[in-house]
Amino acid sequence: MESDFGTDTGTGTDAGTDTDVVVAGGGPVGLMLACELRLGGARVVLVERRTDVDPTIKAGSINTPTAEAFHRRGMLPAIAEVQQRALEQFRNFMRDRPGGPPAGGPPRTPPKFAAHFGGIMLDGALLDESDPDFAHAGPASEVGLVPQQDIERLLAERAARLGVELLHGVELTGFDAGDEGVEVRTAPVGGGPDRRIRAHWLVGCDGGRSTVRKLAGFAFPGTDPSITGHQAVVTMTGAEALKTGWNHTDTGTYVHGPVPGRVLTVEFDGPPADREAPVTAEELQKSLRHVTGSADVTVTGVHTATRFTDNARQASDYRSGRVLLAGDAAHVHSPFGGQGLNLGIGDAVNLGWKLAAVVRGGAPEGLLDSYTAERHPIGAWVLRWTRAQIALMRPDPASRALRGVVGDLTATTTGTTYFVKKVSGVWQRYDLPGAHPLVGRSAPDLELADGRRLADLMHDGRALLLDLVGDAGVAAVADGYGDRVRVVTAAGPAGAAPAALLVRPDGCTAWAVDADGDRERALRELAGALTRWFGSPGPAGA
Known part of the structure; x- marks a missing residue:
């Protein structure tokens, strides 16, 4: 069903909308996306049915691309403290x-x-x-x-500082999307007056059972679940009978540690009868005794627990008109290898700057096509990676x-x-045009002669054109991009390094040249990369 948005320009400045983007889901992915959108100048309303950080035990670690994303936004000291x-x-x-x-x-x-x-x-x-x-x-x-709950807490604090409108205790109940925008319907959890929010875009970051994905009609092909897994933090007697680490038995797999009371079990005799039912102490105790085969463990209390399967699915496309998906809303899989949180954060930093640029008019809407093109192959790899582990276990x-x-x-x-x-x-890496080996890869965190690092230059979420040899021609090519591209000339590190590189806001290298490269050709390629990712020079939207 379409809504009537008239002749909206799509820039977010008209009086016909309440906000530029509605983000459904306030977990780490939705919060990271909201922060990236705000850095890019978009107005954001985030809708989350919970009123506090989800206490359920989830991911306990982050990978290098996620750590780099936090580093580039100045969050690394807080993350290191949590670690x-x-x-x-x-x-x-x-x-x-x-x-x-x-x-x-x-x-x-x-x-x-x-x-x-x-x-x-x-x-x-x-x-x-x-x-x-x-x-x-x-x-x-x-x-x-770094536990997921701490990441969510830090991102929520950051989103509030950046001016994201956070609606907690509110759930998305429906929406009407048209060519010019989306009208989102929300309601307070537990009852209260409904609210309609008129926006240019809607992004579903609302988890594996995504309401946004279902209502928008995204295809979600994949494979059905075949296991029942539990992860919990409990109090128990008989824990001395459990070996620490990963243990494989004739009846399944279990893990004990690496923090007090943390257990994980995997049974390979089919999915749970009721995935949504509360996880009880009796259920966890039965599973522990079954997979260990002999441990006389008694679970006396449950602090946090979750039930999972190996259901593995991925949206065929991450965008349908004015509606997009990120995180578990776009792809689900078993938790083995800790890829889910990281995959979602990667989605958020890839999409955030692109959608903000489209909102501000600094880039054509077609820029959003690169979101699925770049992120879908990595999501597909994660599904294969987790399926392989199930087969092995x-x-x-x-x-x-x-x-x-x-x-x-x-x-x-x-x-x-x-x-x-x-x-x-x-x-x-992303498959981007350009022959330099850095193109498409995460930009190296170069340490400059003045002690700054490349990541220190990206806290504001802008693209970075870094000239390490003082070539005036590099800055000249970027003339006219204003605040879309930050140009920095600085002495580079000793030893081999690119002479200059263009880094997108998500940290991906879009262009690079070595000191002994063909200068004229490199400058032409730089002009092409700037146009491809940041539009034409001149005022945004011109």
Whole structure:
């Protein structure tokens, strides 16, 4: 059903709209997107049915692209502080375990790289850290163990500071989308007067059961669930019978740790009968006893718990007219490998600046086509990656044999390095025009001669044209882009580095040239990259 938005210009400045963008869903993805939109100059209303941070146990770590995104927005110190608290929890858990360090002894440190593939732990001592894909993240490479709840809290505080209109305790109940905009219907959870919000765009960041996706009619193909998984933080007796880490048995898989009371179980005999029912202590206890085969564990209390499956689906397109999807609304999969949060944050930083540019009139609407083109292949890879882990974890003889083979591979430097590169996300790149090897990849966090880093120049969410050799021609090509592109001339680091590079607001390198490159050709390519991503020079919208 279409709504009548007349001859709206789409710039967000007319009196016929309440806001430029409505974001449905206030988890980390929706909050990150809202922040990126505000940095780009768009008015944003975020609708979230919850009134506080979701306490349900979820992701406990972030990958390199996510850490880089936070670093480029000045959030790394706060993220590092959260990680320090998480590491202390780990040390306390290991200290209190049977066989832990003696009282007064040195605390046990966490593993160098706490990642796994299908429950096969990756040994950081085997990682080839000289691999060039690990060389460019800078301080962002030092954070990883960060719980999702803390990320949501930090992003909510940031969104409020940036001026996002946050509507908590409110749910989206429907919408009418037309060629010129969207009229969103909302209602307070628990009753109260409805509200209609007229916007130019609607983005569904409302999770795997997305109301926006369903009402908009997005195709959502994929594979049906075959497992029942639980993750929880509990109090229990008999915990000394549980081994720490990942454990595979004849009846399933379980994990104990790395924080006190945290357990995870996976049973391979079909999906749960009722995915929505509350997770009880009895259910968790039964699952723990089943998958361990012998542990006499009694769950006496549940602090937080969730039930999950391996349902794996992905929207065929992330945009339908004025409605877009991001995060779990666009793709769902099992949680193994911790890819979900990271995939969603990547969606948000990719979409945010593009949608804001379209709202402001600084870019044609066709720029949004690059969102699906760039993010869909990475989402498809995550689905394949998680499906492979399910196949590897099954307790049947064939899967056990396969796990042995993969275990042999991960016990080598080459194998560990391959899996770590995949899990950490450093392999990710977009297929962009340009011959330089940096094009399409995350920009290296170069340390400049004055002590600043590239990420320090991107806190405001603008594109960055960084000239490291003082070539006046580089800045001249960007003349006329105003606040769409920040031009910085600075002495670069010693040693090999590009002479200049153009970095999109999401941190992706859009153009680069080396000191010994063809200057005239490079400047022509720079002009093309600026036009492709930021429109024509002159006033935005001209």
